[in-house]
Amino acid sequence: MSAKLGVVAVGNALVDVLSQATDDFLATQKNKHGMEKGAMTLIDEPRAVELYSEMGPGIETSGGSAANTMAGFASFGGKGGFIGKVANDKLGQTFQHDIRAQGVTFTTTPLAIGAPTGRCLILVTPDAQRTMNTFLGASVEFTEEDIDEDLIASAQVTYLEGYLFDREQAKRAFVRAADAAHDAGSRVALSLSDPFCVDRHRDDFRKLVENHVDILFANEDEIKSLYQVKSFEEAAAAVNDKCEIAVLTRSEKGAVVLSNGEQIVVSAAPVTKVIDTTGAGDQFAAGFLYGFTEKMPLEKCGKLGAAAAAEVIGHIGPRPQMAYRDLIKKAA
Amino acid sequence: MSAKLGVVAVGNALVDVLSQATDDFLATQKNKHGMEKGAMTLIDEPRAVELYSEMGPGIETSGGSAANTMAGFASFGGKGGFIGKVANDKLGQTFQHDIRAQGVTFTTTPLAIGAPTGRCLILVTPDAQRTMNTFLGASVEFTEEDIDEDLIASAQVTYLEGYLFDREQAKRAFVRAADAAHDAGSRVALSLSDPFCVDRHRDDFRKLVENHVDILFANEDEIKSLYQVKSFEEAAAAVNDKCEIAVLTRSEKGAVVLSNGEQIVVSAAPVTKVIDTTGAGDQFAAGFLYGFTEKMPLEKCGKLGAAAAAEVIGHIGPRPQMAYRDLIKKAA
Numbered sequence: 001m002s003a004k005l006g007v008v009a010v011g012n013a014l015v016d017v018l019s020q021a022t023d024d025f026l027a028t029q030k031n032k033h034g035m036e037k038g039a040m041t042l043i044d045e046p047r048a049v050e051l052y053s054e055m056g057p058g059i060e061t062s063g064g065s066a067a068n069t070m071a072g073f074a075s076f077g078g079k080g081g082f083i084g085k086v087a088n089d090k091l092g093q094t095f096q097h098d099i100r101a102q103g104v105t106f107t108t109t110p111l112a113i114g115a116p117t118g119r120c121l122i123l124v125t126p127d128a129q130r131t132m133n134t135f136l137g138a139s140v141e142f143t144e145e146d147i148d149e150d151l152i153a154s155a156q157v158t159y160l161e162g163y164l165f166d167r168e169q170a171k172r173a174f175v176r177a178a179d180a181a182h183d184a185g186s187r188v189a190l191s192l193s194d195p196f197c198v199d200r201h202r203d204d205f206r207k208l209v210e211n212h213v214d215i216l217f218a219n220e221d222e223i224k225s226l227y228q229v230k231s232f233e234e235a236a237a238a239v240n241d242k243c244e245i246a247v248l249t250r251s252e253k254g255a256v257v258l259s260n261g262e263q264i265v266v267s268a269a270p271v272t273k274v275i276d277t278t279g280a281g282d283q284f285a286a287g288f289l290y291g292f293t294e295k296m297p298l299e300k301c302g303k304l305g306a307a308a309a310a311e312v313i314g315h316i317g318p319r320p321q322m323a324y325r326d327l328i329k330k331a332a
Numbered sequence: 333m334s335a336k337l338g339v340v341a342v343g344n345a346l347v348d349v350l351s352q353a354t355d356d357f358l359a360t361q362k363n364k365h366g367m368e369k370g371a372m373t374l375i376d377e378p379r380a381v382e383l384y385s386e387m388g389p390g391i392e393t394s395g396g397s398a399a400n401t402m403a404g405f406a407s408f409g410g411k412g413g414f415i416g417k418v419a420n421d422k423l424g425q426t427f428q429h430d431i432r433a434q435g436v437t438f439t440t441t442p443l444a445i446g447a448p449t450g451r452c453l454i455l456v457t458p459d460a461q462r463t464m465n466t467f468l469g470a471s472v473e474f475t476e477e478d479i480d481e482d483l484i485a486s487a488q489v490t491y492l493e494g495y496l497f498d499r500e501q502a503k504r505a506f507v508r509a510a511d512a513a514h515d516a517g518s519r520v521a522l523s524l525s526d527p528f529c530v531d532r533h534r535d536d537f538r539k540l541v542e543n544h545v546d547i548l549f550a551n552e553d554e555i556k557s558l559y560q561v562k563s564f565e566e567a568a569a570a571v572n573d574k575c576e577i578a579v580l581t582r583s584e585k586g587a588v589v590l591s592n593g594e595q596i597v598v599s600a601a602p603v604t605k606v607i608d609t610t611g612a613g614d615q616f617a618a619g620f621l622y623g624f625t626e627k628m629p630l631e632k633c634g635k636l637g638a639a640a641a642a643e644v645i646g647h648i649g650p651r652p653q654m655a656y657r658d659l660i661k662k663a664a
Contacts, residue, residue, distance in 0.1 A: 019433075020653065020654075052429065053429070055433065056433045056434070057394065057403065057429070057430035057431075057433045057434050057651065058393075058426070058429070058430060058433075059391060059392070059393045059649060060391070060392040060393070060426070061390075061391045061392070062389065071389065089422075090421075090422040090423075091422075094390070094392065097384065097385070097389070097390070098389035098390060099389075101351075101387065101388045101389045101390075102388070102389045272604060275647075275653075315607075315647060315648065316647065316648075316649075316653060317391060317648075319389065321352065321607075321648060322352075
């Protein structure tokens with residue numbers, strides 16, 4: 001069938017609560033609760049309530065790594081879809097409103113009874129680093145049955161969020177989504193999401209990358225964790241023949257795109273002031289995938305990714321605060 | 333009794349939903365629903381649901397004009413309190429968490445049954461102007477009984493939000509609050525809030541200013557509306573002998589402080605890029621009141637106001653995204 005959508009993403013459906021915090025606050029939380037600065041820690045509902053009561057004033061915005069990517073992809077002008085699980089509550093309504101209002105197709109049935117909509121409590125320190133604490137809530141009730149194979153078959157690329165790997169049934173859903181995509185002649189992309197997440201599921205991730213993934217997104221720490229090597233160069237050499245395209249992001253050092261033995265270096269786009277790095281990787285993927293689905297050369301795809309990442313780290317929150325289609329001319 | 337708090341504010345307890353919108357979208361909404369660009373329009377619950385479904389992705393943050401001022405005041409290091417009405421629901425919990433997490437005393441009993449927590453749907457256009465649509469919800473159930481006279485008596489200044497004048501019973505609560513403040517030897521401050529709000533209640537506002545207000549905050553449009561004059565100079569002359577201090581803000585032209593026949597001109601503080609003007613007046617008042625309660629000269633009070641206003645218009649949302657105490661040294 002002909003591809004009607006550019007990208008369909010599968011990921012956690014979360015609402016973010018972003019708050020500014022001091023390094024002292026993080027140090028106390030690390031001692032008491034094992035919170036790792038810069039990483040994503042899974043928490044349960046009582047801990048989410050406790051942490052919320054301890055943290056400062058918040059800003060609420062729809063989040064979820066792959067959902068953020070789809071918001072950015074749509075902001076570039078791309079047609080996309082998202083598959084993920086919310087509950088029938090206020091946060092679930094917010095998530096649904098925001099993703100649809102951005103122009104993304106979202107049809108997953110909300111969870112009727114049980115857990116509330118998942119949320120991510122994000123502490124932003126003065127160095128603009130974000131430290132995430134995720135209560136997955138309804139998003140863990142995501143199963144193979146939620147994989148809309150028709151939606152996936154209608155897209156050029158199916159994009160999978162690594163964070164979902166923290167649940168067994170979501171892993172099975174991943175394989176089902178990947179198979180549906182390949183059966184339809186589409187490509188499968190994966191984001192590794194977090195070095196600690198990679199650490200928790202290294203073997204499964206390696207298998208998935210080798211057997212099912214065409215386009216891999218990872219940052220430096222994630223790709224080094226996947227292959228348990230110490231340098232970026234070793235990691236790049238290890239991933240080189242494992243999939244069609246590997247997009248390796250390196251924060252202020254830009255990114256490296258590996259494809260067919262070729263290595264394309266992309267510079268980071270300029271930023272006046274880095275405020276909050278939440279969503280940087282998500283929006284890099286958004287720009288790259290928009291360029292890719294519009295058949296642009298890989299270097300151009302990388303430039304769009306860098307431009308979107310630069311926008312999102314200039315403000316609080318993981319989604320676009322401008323129309324990304326205006327970045328396309330600038331990157332030309 | 334000795335003043336333990338700097339400022340206690342009385343105002344609407346709202347949660348803001350901020351979204352970017354085009355001028356075309358606003359023009360359509362103006363034709364169909366009378367929405368005025370740059371102003372605050374009161375809406376009912378069905379209209380709030382309809383507008384939310386039509387607007388783009390949102391960012392939710394606690395708002396309410398006087399509550400924003402208290403958040404800024406506390407961020408400077410001031411001790412403050414807030415009186416306003418939320419419901420026992422998710423948005424009400426968010427409002428309570430945010431104001432207390434900022435360090436502001438908030439003890440008003442939430443509404444047990446009836447209307448949900450009020451919200452303000454804010455459309456931000458590319459020129460950074462904000463257009464507000466307020467469903468007052470539980471905040472209209474604010475009555476004289478909610479005026480905590482002990483809290484008011486413990487503060488140097490009681491700050492009243494003009495928007496509350498849209499309800500008769502809130503007007504009576506205002507007078508009660510003002511009387512309680514004066515009985516305790518404290519000052520009463522008022523923000524006019526909005527030129528259309530002034531237009532709806534001009535006579536009552538004039539009486540309040542002449543009989544009860546020591547410190548008046550107004551922007552150029554509001555003060556011109558109050559005295560029905562065409563120029564800023566005429567408005568300044570009209571207000572000059574009506575209260576102890578008048579703080580008249582003029583956007584990029586800075587502000588003018590009138591006191592005892594003296595006129596102090598304050599320049600606007602530099603801003604790299606104006607993103608969203610929501611909260612500019614609220615944070616000007618925060619800085620001014622902080623300086624005032626710390627017995628600083630009026631010029632310094634104005635500078636702190638200008639510095640806080642410059643910070644808040646540099647990002648989306650009406651509350652501080654940095655510690656305002658760091659602005660104090662800069663303004664010195």
